Amino acid sequence: GDSVTQMEGPVTLSEEAFLTINCTYTATGYPSLFWYVQYPGEGLQLLLKATKADDKGSNKGFEATYRKETTSFHLEKGSVQVSDSAVYFCALIEGGSYIPTFGRGTSLIVHP
Amino acid sequence: EAGVTQFPSHSVIEKGQTVTLRCDPISGHDNLYWYRRVMGKEIKFLLHFVKESKQDESGMPNNRFLAERTGGTYSTLKVQPAELEDSGVYFCASSQVSSSYEQYFGPGTRLTVT
Numbered sequence: 001g002d003s004v005t006q007m008e009g010p011v012t013l014s015e016e017a018f019l020t021i022n023c024t025y026t027a028t029g030y031p032s033l034f035w036y037v038q039y040p041g042e043g044l045q046l047l048l049k050a051t052k053a054d055d056k057g058s059n060k061g062f063e064a065t066y067r068k069e070t071t072s073f074h075l076e077k078g079s080v081q082v083s084d085s086a087v088y089f090c091a092l093i094e095g096g097s098y099i100p101t102f103g104r105g106t107s108l109i110v111h112p
Numbered sequence: 113e114a115g116v117t118q119f120p121s122h123s124v125i126e127k128g129q130t131v132t133l134r135c136d137p138i139s140g141h142d143n144l145y146w147y148r149r150v151m152g153k154e155i156k157f158l159l160h161f162v163k164e165s166k167q168d169e170s171g172m173p174n175n176r177f178l179a180e181r182t183g184g185t186y187s188t189l190k191v192q193p194a195e196l197e198d199s200g201v202y203f204c205a206s207s208q209v210s211s212s213y214e215q216y217f218g219p220g221t222r223l224t225v226t
Contacts, residue, residue, distance in 0.1 A: 105149075
């Protein structure tokens with residue numbers, strides 16, 4: 001079945017550091033890929049998405065590129081802020097479905 | 113516009129007891145979903161309502177879990193009797209369109225079974 005693997009956290013960074021959170025996936029078809037973010041006390045929010053190979057999703061300074069050859073969708077940000085502290089979930093949705101398959105989540109802690 | 117709300121935010125119960133979680137979707141959203149995240153693991157789909165009907169309940173773990181959505185508005189998820197492995201965070205989400213990945217999630221209910 002489909003699965004998503006994320007790097008384990010927590011990831012602890014200083015403000016303005018570069019962020020990478022690795023995500024790889026296994027899917028039978030050609031899924032769409034997503035990153036969700038959960039800020040403390042809030043629900044998951046869709047952060048960005050990519051629907052086909054080589055697409056780059058971007059939002060709020062975060063980027064991720066759909067790499068079919070390496071089955072990856074790594075999340076990056078050039079300069080993190082304290083307000084980026086949250087749990088980040090990588091997910092995929094197979095064509096014809098609308099239910100995400102999530103990874104385990106990666107906690108990001110950014111210190112001033 | 114109010115988002116998806118869930119009640120309670122936390123619940124601690126003993127094994128064998130009953131707990132009922134509630135979810136209020138965004139007004140006008142016919143689709144309501146329940147998910148669960150067991151500590152440190154993936155968020156897993158439990159079921160999907162369209163209005164008051166269960167569209168897909170393939171993720172419900174066993175018959176100790178009962179979900180209802182009478183009247184097609186809010187939904188409840190009852191666990192009876194609760195077991196230790198039921199501990200986790202239960203998320204609710206809603207969407208306007210059935211076949212959309214644009215689901216709006218609530219903050220979750222953290223359930224601890226001791």
